[in-house]
Amino acid sequence: MIIELGHYALVLALATAIIQAALPVLGVRRGDRSLMDLASSAAIVSFLLVFFSFAVLTFAYVTSDFSVRNVWENSHSLKPLIYKISGVWGNHEGSMLLWLLILVFFSMLVASFGRNLPDTLKANVLAVQAWISTAFTLFILLTSNPFARLVPAPGEGRDLNPVLQDIGLAIHPPLLYLGYVGFSVCFSFAIAALIEGRIDAAWARWVRPWTLAAWTALTAGIAMGSYWAYYELGWGGWWFWDPVENASFMPWLAGTALLHSALVMEKREALKIWTVLLAILTFSLSLLGTFLVRSGVLTSVHAFATDPTRGVFILAILVLFIGGAFALFALRASHLKAGGLFAPISREGALVLNNLILTTATATVLTGTLYPLVLEALTGDKISVGAPFFNITFGLLMLPLLFAAPFGPLLAWKRGDLAGAGQRLFAATAAGLLVAAVLYYAKNGGPILAPLGIGLGAYLILGAVTDLMLRSGIGKVAGRVAARRLAGLPRSAFGTALAHIGLGVTLIGIVAVTAYETETVVEMKPGMLAEAGGGYTLRFDGMREGRGPNYTADSGHFTVSQGGVKVTEIWSSKRLYSARRMPTTEAGIRTFGLSQLYVSLGDEMGGGGIVVRIWWKPLILCIWGGALVMMTGGIVSLSDRRLRVGTPSRARKAPPLAVGAAE
Amino acid sequence: MTRKQKRLAIIGAGVGFLTAAVLLVMFAFSQAVAYFYVPGDLAKADLAPGTRIRLGGLVEMGSVKRGEGKTVTFSVTDTLASVPVTYVGILPDLFREGQGVVAEGAFVAGSPVFVADTVLAKHDETYMPKDVADRLQAQGVTLGGKENIK
Numbered sequence: 001m002i003i004e005l006g007h008y009a010l011v012l013a014l015a016t017a018i019i020q021a022a023l024p025v026l027g028v029r030r031g032d033r034s035l036m037d038l039a040s041s042a043a044i045v046s047f048l049l050v051f052f053s054f055a056v057l058t059f060a061y062v063t064s065d066f067s068v069r070n071v072w073e074n075s076h077s078l079k080p081l082i083y084k085i086s087g088v089w090g091n092h093e094g095s096m097l098l099w100l101l102i103l104v105f106f107s108m109l110v111a112s113f114g115r116n117l118p119d120t121l122k123a124n125v126l127a128v129q130a131w132i133s134t135a136f137t138l139f140i141l142l143t144s145n146p147f148a149r150l151v152p153a154p155g156e157g158r159d160l161n162p163v164l165q166d167i168g169l170a171i172h173p174p175l176l177y178l179g180y181v182g183f184s185v186c187f188s189f190a191i192a193a194l195i196e197g198r199i200d201a202a203w204a205r206w207v208r209p210w211t212l213a214a215w216t217a218l219t220a221g222i223a224m225g226s227y228w229a230y231y232e233l234g235w236g237g238w239w240f241w242d243p244v245e246n247a248s249f250m251p252w253l254a255g256t257a258l259l260h261s262a263l264v265m266e267k268r269e270a271l272k273i274w275t276v277l278l279a280i281l282t283f284s285l286s287l288l289g290t291f292l293v294r295s296g297v298l299t300s301v302h303a304f305a306t307d308p309t310r311g312v313f314i315l316a317i318l319v320l321f322i323g324g325a326f327a328l329f330a331l332r333a334s335h336l337k338a339g340g341l342f343a344p345i346s347r348e349g350a351l352v353l354n355n356l357i358l359t360t361a362t363a364t365v366l367t368g369t370l371y372p373l374v375l376e377a378l379t380g381d382k383i384s385v386g387a388p389f390f391n392i393t394f395g396l397l398m399l400p401l402l403f404a405a406p407f408g409p410l411l412a413w414k415r416g417d418l419a420g421a422g423q424r425l426f427a428a429t430a431a432g433l434l435v436a437a438v439l440y441y442a443k444n445g446g447p448i449l450a451p452l453g454i455g456l457g458a459y460l461i462l463g464a465v466t467d468l469m470l471r472s473g474i475g476k477v478a479g480r481v482a483a484r485r486l487a488g489l490p491r492s493a494f495g496t497a498l499a500h501i502g503l504g505v506t507l508i509g510i511v512a513v514t515a516y517e518t519e520t521v522v523e524m525k526p527g528m529l530a531e532a533g534g535g536y537t538l539r540f541d542g543m544r545e546g547r548g549p550n551y552t553a554d555s556g557h558f559t560v561s562q563g564g565v566k567v568t569e570i571w572s573s574k575r576l577y578s579a580r581r582m583p584t585t586e587a588g589i590r591t592f593g594l595s596q597l598y599v600s601l602g603d604e605m606g607g608g609g610i611v612v613r614i615w616w617k618p619l620i621l622c623i624w625g626g627a628l629v630m631m632t633g634g635i636v637s638l639s640d641r642r643l644r645v646g647t648p649s650r651a652r653k654a655p656p657l658a659v660g661a662a663e
Numbered sequence: 664m665t666r667k668q669k670r671l672a673i674i675g676a677g678v679g680f681l682t683a684a685v686l687l688v689m690f691a692f693s694q695a696v697a698y699f700y701v702p703g704d705l706a707k708a709d710l711a712p713g714t715r716i717r718l719g720g721l722v723e724m725g726s727v728k729r730g731e732g733k734t735v736t737f738s739v740t741d742t743l744a745s746v747p748v749t750y751v752g753i754l755p756d757l758f759r760e761g762q763g764v765v766a767e768g769a770f771v772a773g774s775p776v777f778v779a780d781t782v783l784a785k786h787d788e789t790y791m792p793k794d795v796a797d798r799l800q801a802q803g804v805t806l807g808g809k810e811n812i813k
């Protein structure tokens with residue numbers, strides 16, 4: 001009964017969404033306030049309905065109600081509670097419901113926190129949000145109903161795919177969707193601006209917090225997914241340039257560009273048309289990602305062709321929204337007045353460079369992701385475009401951006417002084433080169449690119465610190481004055497610095513792991529020793545059998561020692577999940593500072609021997625640590641008074657001159 | 664600088680980056696892309712030694728031999744032809760005789776042995792890499808087990 005109520009709530013949500021999609025727009029045309037206000041109430045009701053529906057599905061999972069087909073396919077009564085809950089979105093139907101829940105959640109936020117928005121803009125934004133939610137509610141109801149029943153109800157479920165039974169994957173999709181779907185708000189704002197034919201700095205001020213929030217969540221989601229793949233798949237890799245990963249990475253890249261261009265628009269009223277285009281593009285890439293992951297087109301073009309209902313439906317949504325948005329853009333963009341002028345060497349110029357590089361890089365990732373699909377559809381040839389392709393194209397294109405990033409904040413708006421900025425960055429540059437030289441010497445030569453890459457990371461970090469020091473006058477004025485000035489800097493200045501520092505930290509991690517990791521594959525018998533890298537030695541002590549709630553495990557015990565002294569021990573296991581008879585690897589991982597020792601088990605060889613794969617991963621935690629710093633930057637920036645959601649101040653006609661950015 | 668010159672500078676930079684990207688993409692496609700083959704295709708493929716490819720098929724029954732600790736040899740077959748493969752490292756959890764597999768690597772000059780550096784056998788136990796299933800079906804090999812792809 002409760003299941004049917006959940007289904008029914010979803011149908012009601014569809015009806016509410018249709019009302020929210022149509023009436024407010026009519027209200028704007030007629031100047032009818034009551035119709036416009038309807039948008040907010042509808043958004044809140046819509047959220048409550050979808051929330052109820054989602055809660056019902058969760059209830060079915062928690063109580064292991066196998067009369068629901070979706071629960072039977074993806075759950076098991078012995079599964080720990082947390083994975084029963086995360087199982088809700090560990091499958092197609094449930095994850096689409098989560099997608100929808102987050103979409104209406106954002107609409108609800110706009111409705112309840114957007115009190116200062118002009119009535120017409122708010123009504124239009126919420127209407128556009130409702131167009132999207134109408135499309136996706138229809139998709140769920142018509143092709144992916146999670147509430148379908150099974151008669152008779154089976155006694156036991158088929159269990160969730162074991163690799164998904166992990167805390168990392170329990171929180172990864174919600175974070176990812178918060179990011180993905182959060183960009184829908186930017187999209188709706190862009191469409192609303194095009195409909196109204198009017199856009200100004202205030203618009204950018206309203207859009208920026210949403211972009212920041214979505215970007216922060218997406219950063220967290222991607223980092224979490226990468227860490228999950230690293231420790232759960234047992235291959236020791238942290239990024240595979242897999243199409244599924246690219247699907248989330250492309251909106252991130254475009255969103256990063258949007259974050260920077262909205263800055264120009266907010267401060268200088270320039271790049272209006274471009275910002276609107278980027279907002280549309282970013283959410284289009286989110287939709288494309290949803291299509292790629294959810295239609296089955298990635299597994300094979302053929303799989304897509306044999307069961308096309310879902311794929312074609314999402315493709316239709318994709319074409320409708322992206323095509324519609326670009327058509328509207330083509331019609332209306334010329335109505336948006338061009339804004340302030342600036343010299344190519346200026347803060348604006350630097351941000352334009354950032355945008356050029358990020359969008360070009362996004363385009364190459366898009367090419368690499370879609371090319372195999374297009375080629376197979378056209379010629380039947382199958383190719384795999386993997387890491388080497390992306391390292392050449394994406395890697396080389398991003399390089400100038402890394403060099404340029406510290407310059408941006410040091411250049412003045414309108415007209416900047418490149419030589420001056422270069423002088424101010426002298427210390428950071430020198431320190432970066434020093435790091436590279438010391439490292440090159442310490443490693444006794446070796447590849448020259450790796451020390452340079454780490455030096456570049458150090459330069460990025462110190463460049464961001466330089467900006468904060470210059471703004472507060474550290475080293476120029478008395479310490480107390482400098483401290484007061486530093487505390488008085490806008491939060492967004494710290495946000496920028498933290499984000500750039502995070503980029504540097506991640507870069508250092510990537511370069512260090514790529515260049516200096518060691519991998520040892522060795523057959524070990526109990527009592528045998530193996531060099532593990534990083535100066536550590538590993539002793540294999542033997543295997544032990546164990547049992548979890550829904551799996552059995554063979555675990556190997558290892559003792560880690562350094563210079564003959566025992567440091568710690570590692571358990572590394574292979575699990576066999578009973579319901580699906582599926583093995584998984586639970587790698588043994590020990591952290592030493594920012595580096596890790598990673599041990600995964602291979603086949604047993606007889607005579608107690610077993611193949612063991614040992615990696616020494618130097619500074620690997622920097623990769624995700626940097627992402628964490630970037631996220632902190634996003635959150636700090638979000639807490640800036642100026643941007644606080646719901647309290648945007650009216651646009652000032654003449655923005656104050658850049659305060660202390662560069663004297 | 665006039666407005667026009669400023670705009671030209673930006674457009675110029677944009678075109679410059681796009682050109683660089685297109686050249687890079689074209690270069691990378693010629694260098695870093697692996698084509699997919701099943702053993703039966705190889706005779707007519709005429710590959711230069713060292714060309715990276717993905718070789719897909721079934722792991723031939725009784726062909727898996729473990730050598731010195733970590734070296735494994737096995738044969739990949741599409742029932743028409745069979746190719747010996749060597750691989751150093753740990754095989755994926757789901758690698759089994761009679762199951763689908765994709766090996767990535769290259770042939771060494773003057774040897775019929777395919778040297779793989781990556782072996783994939785992903786997902787659950789009824790899963791067959793889709794590329795493999797498509798090709799095998801096209802060659803009339805019937806597959807046991809139903810496909811389980813979301």
